[in-house]
Amino acid sequence: MRLTVICSPRTLEGQQPFQTLTLRSSTLSIPAGRTSHEGAAESTRTVVQELRDNPRASVLIxxxxxxxVGTFRDLALQGVDVALVERGDYCQGASGASSHMIHGGIRYLENGEFRLVRESVIERNALMKIAPHYVKPLQTTIPIYSTFSGILSAPLRFLTHKQGKQVERGAVLIKAGLTMYDFFSRDGGNVPRHSFVGRKKALASMPDLRKDVKYAATYFDASVHNPERLxxxxxxxxxxxxxxxxAANYVSAIGAGEDGVELRDELTGETFTFRADVVVNASGAWTDETNAALGTExxxxxxxxxxxxxxxxxxxxxxxxxxxxxxEHVDGRIVLIYPMGDRVLVGTTDIDVDVTEQAVCTDEEIDYFFELIGHVFPDITVAKxxxxxxxxGVRPLPRHDETQPGFVSRDYRIEKRExxxxxxxxxxLSLVGGKWTTFRALSEHLADDTLAALGRPRRTSTAGLAIGGGKDxxxxxxAERAWVRGMVRPGFDEARVRVLLTRxxxxxxxxxxxxxxxPDRVFTSTAELSTRELAYMVEHEQIGHLIDVLIRRTSLAFRGLVTEELLAExxxxxxxxxxxxxxxxAAEIELAGKVLAEAHRVHVTSLTS
Structure with missing residues (x-):
């Protein structure tokens, strides 16, 4: 049987009317006045109380x-008194809606963004070393269907940043791009060079490819399977x-005055004023909306x-x-089909959007994804x-007026106002732009500008510094098998330890x-989570809602493993x-169902159905 999902605000029997809560890019609803968090040791509400009791910091992000979050870490390492607030959950917006790639941006070469490509491949290579628990090498293959196509149109795209008449990129053009990419990205030879094979070898390794494929080019980038956990x-x-x-999630900045920035606890509705010498606006695509709330358009x-x-x-x-x-799909967009564990990720679109509207994957986009799968694997049938x-998600791109979305720079800049x-x-300081791959370098840049405004020196660098569980x-x-075996103890077999190591x-x-x-008990609806691990997440990772566990503390929703029984447990x-x-x-179960249905088009079913 299917879970009945509520898709419009209503009240449950005996409950108060709904207040608005922004989750991801969606406006959803929860019952007001039902959010006591007194039982959480270090929960979000505890941190919010600390902010309210001491409403002052050198920096507010x-x-x-x-x-x-990267800038928060960098400033904390400099000994700066920094506070961070997030109106939803951490990594809920564009950061959690990425293509799960850590890449140098080979296609940015065509836009002439050589500085960005160089920085990206340096940071990509570094992340594989400092965050190896989440960032892994990714073998990438480009199927190619012509030899010389696109040679004349490429310079026009480079000069005008307009697509013009669509002409497929052929082998010569792709070979030139990959050769240049090798020059930027090989990390002293630690990253393999690209390779080219002809039709026979391409079909031998991937027999389901279109039979008119002429070449296949293979190179390496990197993936991040758990961006939320990173x-x-x-x-x-x-x-x-x-x-x-x-740092506190579910706290939004709603105004500013002489006394400081007005903050609102999104779980209780309470407001308070917070003062800082430097305010860092890192709200992504909503940067303009945040500035407006702070009193400056x-x-x-x-x-x-x-x-x-x-x-x-x-x-x-x-x-x-x-x-x-x-x-490259038939419309000239660069797209991907990406195996992740036992699932396949397909993306992505690039559509101008109003950030005040709910961002969801539409039927038209799904049809587009099915078309692009058929473009490469014509004999494979995919259904909804x-x-x-x-x-x-909404990419935090700079204003681009008439420039086509695919040609908008993925680089970043920092706007300063005093x-x-x-x-x-x-x-x-308002951050404009930015991408996953360069977050460490970007955070360092933003932290440097913040330190300059405070008149403080940098005392340490994050370059080469291991991130969390990436250390050792x-x-x-x-070595991984040995590590897992070394952690086995009563109640923790190798399978359970491996899940925890991955997480x-x-x-x-x-x-x-x-x-x-x-005392601990593994859930009956999933072997990947236990009652005491949930307590650990509440104590150390600031859970505000049930949905946070499904989407951003685990990958259960991403893999389609949410059931009615799991929600109840x-x-x-x-x-x-x-x-x-x-x-x-009951309201939290309803909210989880709404988020999955409205923002992710998921219909939760029972284990027995």
Whole structure:
């Protein structure tokens, strides 16, 4: 039987009217006045109370995506008293809606963005070393159907940043691009050079490719299968580096005055004023909206929507043969078919969008994804029933007016504003642009500008500094097996330890220690989560809602593993940890169903259906 999903606001029996809550790019609803969190040791509400009790910091960062969190970590390492607020959950916006790639941006060469490509490949190579628990090498294959096509049109695209009449990129053009990419990205020879094979070898390795394929080019980038958990790991690094720092999700910036920035607790509706010498606006595509709330209009942003679908399709997974298929569709867009574990990710679109509207993957985009799959694998049939998850986010791109979305720069800049308020100077730094791959370098740049505004020197660099559970992470499969065997103990077999290693990196050892300190029970609806691990997440990772566990603390939603039974078990386990009564527990199940249905097109089913 299917879970009945509520798709319009209403009240449950005996509950108060709904208040608005922004989740991802969606406006959804929860019951007001049902959010006591007194049972959480270090929950979001505890941190919010700390912010309210001590409403002052040197720096206030608005935005808990990867760039805001990365800047938080960097400043914490410099000994700066920094606070961060995020209106939803950490990594909920564009940072959590990426293509799960850490890449140098080979296609940016065509736009002439050589500085960005160089920085991107340097940071890509570095992330594989400092965050190896989440960032892995990714073999990428480009199927090619012509030899000389696109040679004349490429210079026109380079000069005008317009697509013009669509002409397919042929082997000569792609070969030139990959040769240049090798020059930028080989990391002293640690990254393999690209390779080219002809039709016979291409079909031998991937027999389901279109039979008119002429060549296949293969090169290496990197993937990040758990961007949400990497963001949490970066955040945790900052919190451990400096006990004075504070970060809270579900807190929004709604105004400003002489006394400081007005903040609102989105779970209780309470407001308070917070003062800082430097305000860093890292709210992504909503940077202009945040500036407006702070009292200064800006027109920096022009975000575009990117959507993806996740398929449970063994035939398509097998056809990819373990490699990402990265190619040009018939409309000239660069798209991807990307095997991830036992699922296949397909994306992405690039559509101008109004950030005030809900961003979801539409039927038209799904049809587009099915078309692009057929473009490469014409004999493989994909249906909507194969989709287990979909997601859509708004890229934090700069305002681009008449420039076509695909040609808008993925580089970043920082806009500075100073004003005198109540006899003091307040500096506002607005981040415009940015991408996942370069978050460490971008955060360093943003932190440097913040330090300059504070008149403080940098005392340490994050370059080469291991991120969280990436420290001492096993370097190969044999070392990983040995690590797992070394952590096996009563109640933790190899399968359970491996799940924890995948989720936390080497910080899994701390988690296992925590789990053994009290009674624990693995859920019946999933072997990947237990009651005490949920308590660990509440205590150390600031869970505000049940949906946070499904999407951003685990990958259960992404893989289509959410069931009615799981929702019920999670709600029951979270209730005493977060102080929910029966009505709030029911409301959290309803909210989870709404988010999955409206933002991700997921229909939750029963294990028995």
């Amino acid at each position: 608005i935005g808990g995506g990867i760039n805001g 963001t949490l790991d970066v955040l945790r690094d900052g919190q451990l580096a400096n006990p004075a720092v504070r 800006s027109r920096f942003m022009g975000g575009t929507k990117g959507s993806h679908i996740v398929l449970d399709h063994p035939e398509l997974l097998k056809a990819c043969n373990g490699t990402e298929i990265f190619f 029933e194969d989709i287990v998850y979909s997601f859509s 004003e005198k308020t109540d006899g003091r100077t307040v500096t506002t 992470f096993p370097t190969d499969e044999a 936390y990196g080497t910080r899994a050892s701390d988690v296992i220690d925590y789990l053994t300190e009290g 999670l709600s029951e386990a979270l209730a005493p940890l977060l102080g929910w009564d029966a009505a709030q527990s």
